[in-house]
Amino acid sequence: xxxxxVERAQRGDHEAFDAIATAAYHRLYAVSRRILRxxxxxxxxxxxxxxxxxxxxxGLREPERFDAWLHRLLIRACQDHVRGQRRRxxxxxxxxxxxxxxxxxxxxxxxxxxxxxxxxxxxxxQRAVLVLTHYVGLPAPEIAAILGIPPGTVYSRLHYxxxxxxxxxxxxxxxxxxxxxxxxxxxxxxx
Amino acid sequence: xxxxxxDQILADWLREGPERGRVEALDRALAAxxxxxxxxxxxxxxxxxxxxxxxxxxxxxxxxxxxxxxxxPRRTIPMSNALRLVAVLAVIVIAGVAAFNVLRPSADVGGxxxxxxxxxxxxxxxxxxxxxxPSPYAIDPATWTSYxxxxxxxxxxxxxxxxxxxxxxxxxxxxxxxxxxxxTAVEAFIAADQTIAAAGWSVTVPRGTAAxxxxxxxCLKTEGDALSCPAIKGRSVTVTVDGHAGSLxxxxxxxxxxxxIQNRMYVVAIWQPEDFIPGGVSRLLEAYVSTMHLLPGGPSxxxxxxxxx
Numbered sequence: 476x477x478x479x480x481v482e483r484a485q486r487g488d489h490e491a492f493d494a495i496a497t498a499a500y501h502r503l504y505a506v507s508r509r510i511l512r513x514x515x516x517x518x519x520x521x522x523x524x525x526x527x528x529x530x531x532x533x534g535l536r537e538p539e540r541f542d543a544w545l546h547r548l549l550i551r552a553c554q555d556h557v558r559g560q561r562r563r564x565x566x567x568x569x570x571x572x573x574x575x576x577x578x579x580x581x582x583x584x585x586x587x588x589x590x591x592x593x594x595x596x597x598x599x600x601q602r603a604v605l606v607l608t609h610y611v612g613l614p615a616p617e618i619a620a621i622l623g624i625p626p627g628t629v630y631s632r633l634h635y636x637x638x639x640x641x642x643x644x645x646x647x648x649x650x651x652x653x654x655x656x657x658x659x660x661x662x663x664x665x666x
Numbered sequence: 667x668x669x670x671x672x673d674q675i676l677a678d679w680l681r682e683g684p685e686r687g688r689v690e691a692l693d694r695a696l697a698a699x700x701x702x703x704x705x706x707x708x709x710x711x712x713x714x715x716x717x718x719x720x721x722x723x724x725x726x727x728x729x730x731x732x733x734x735x736x737x738x739p740r741r742t743i744p745m746s747n748a749l750r751l752v753a754v755l756a757v758i759v760i761a762g763v764a765a766f767n768v769l770r771p772s773a774d775v776g777g778x779x780x781x782x783x784x785x786x787x788x789x790x791x792x793x794x795x796x797x798x799x800p801s802p803y804a805i806d807p808a809t810w811t812s813y814x815x816x817x818x819x820x821x822x823x824x825x826x827x828x829x830x831x832x833x834x835x836x837x838x839x840x841x842x843x844x845x846x847x848x849x850t851a852v853e854a855f856i857a858a859d860q861t862i863a864a865a866g867w868s869v870t871v872p873r874g875t876a877a878x879x880x881x882x883x884x885c886l887k888t889e890g891d892a893l894s895c896p897a898i899k900g901r902s903v904t905v906t907v908d909g910h911a912g913s914l915x916x917x918x919x920x921x922x923x924x925x926x927i928q929n930r931m932y933v934v935a936i937w938q939p940e941d942f943i944p945g946g947v948s949r950l951l952e953a954y955v956s957t958m959h960l961l962p963g964g965p966s967x968x969x970x971x972x973x974x975x
Contacts, residue, residue, distance in 0.1 A: 500692045504687030609680050
């Protein structure tokens with residue numbers, strides 16, 4: 476994002492902010508949809524993140540770091556959303572399996588379903604690290620800057636998230652190759 | 667399955683699904699931002715890593731407890747469990763006595779501690795008067811406190827409960843033309859609830875400079891908008907300070923008054939958009955300007971730094 480657009484938006488220029496938000500919108504949506512696994516929830520948290528960004532933009536002292544700051548706000552909005560949903564049952568999307576499907580296709584859908592369940596068992600912080608690493612493709616130091624945590628914590632969250640997913644998949648019997656390892660207590664869970 | 671293979675499965679799975687949100691959701695989000703006011707800097711929540719350049723040093727400062735002075739012991743007496751119990755009981759007793767004194771019924775409504783005098787029928791008891799609570803933005807300069815700025819050569823009033831943060835250095839143009847409520851070059855007045863702030867300062871201008879020309883150059887520097895700045899003159903409202911006329915102008919996020927007297931420009935600003943308070947921020951600014959008076963000797967030379975032309 477161009478720094479001059481950010482600086483104009485900081486001074487209350489709505490058109491400049493609209494340009495920034497429009498450029499970032501699909502990227503933010505894609506990231507939040509993957510963290511929350513729900514398209515409508517993703518739209519809501521993107522809106523929340525953009526409103527917070529507009530409201531707090533005058534306080535951003537380094538306009539060149541706007542992108543990282545916006546991602547931070549997005550992850551926080553995801554956390555707030557999940558906290559609000561915590562007491563509700565998990566919403567796992569129903570996979571479309573109408574019609575004849577080959578045996579390997581059924582197995583593939585079942586695997587995706589198990590991946591979905593295992594992923595939703597992770598904390599939002601762990602999901603965010605997985606998505607920023609494996610979907611956005613950011614290196615750990617950059618993720619650390621976005622989340623405001625040390626790079627070492629990024630590595631540990633990633634490690635425990637992958638381990639927890641592998642363990643959940645092993646328990647369910649999916650991904651036979653996932654291995655019978657038992658995950659050690661996860662210090663990140665439930666934060 | 668090795669880690670790399672699992673990572674690949676994870677990455678492939680994450681890539682599935684839509685990558686573009688609905689346009690109507692974007693429109694809704696943009697409309698929501700239009701209904702939202704920006705929060706001035708001094709009200710921002712602390713966000714580690716973004717206030718300063720050094721993310722982790724900043725984070726470390728906030729998460730590391732300060733070390734105690736080694737010469738001062740943490741406790742002078744070792745605290746046993748019995749002592750803790752005594753301390754807790756003492757707190758409970760003190761709290762109980764305090765609560766009894768506050769909550770016990772008073773004698774004139776049937777208290778048992780003192781006999782109440784028989785009321786005389788011909789003298790009705792006085793009706794308790796109710797004081798209306800003042801609005802946080804009540805504008806009544808008659809009740810304000812005066813502040814003298816020897817640095818900038820004026821006195822100005824401010825609501826008594828607003829905090830004064832005096833300038834610690836001289837304001838210079840164009841370096842300080844940033845519309846920054848945090849600037850240390852302005853005499854700042856901050857509301858008790860910290861939602862709004864005012865500022866005053868002055869600066870010498872080259873002899874012969876017209877007020878409108880200076881205001882235009884100031885606007886171009888603070889707003890960076892060559893299109894809207896030339897039009898601001900048409901939106902100005904006249905204000906006066908000690909008989910000298912000046913202009914009050916509403917910018918996007920703040921409202922400011924400019925009074926040029928001889929070769930010195932006096933500026934008073936309110937750092938909030940016009941619609942932030944009922945009746946408008948301009949009304950509050952006008953009240954500030956109405957309390958402003960020039961010091962006979964002008965700014966103190968000891969604290970006034972020379973200004974570039």
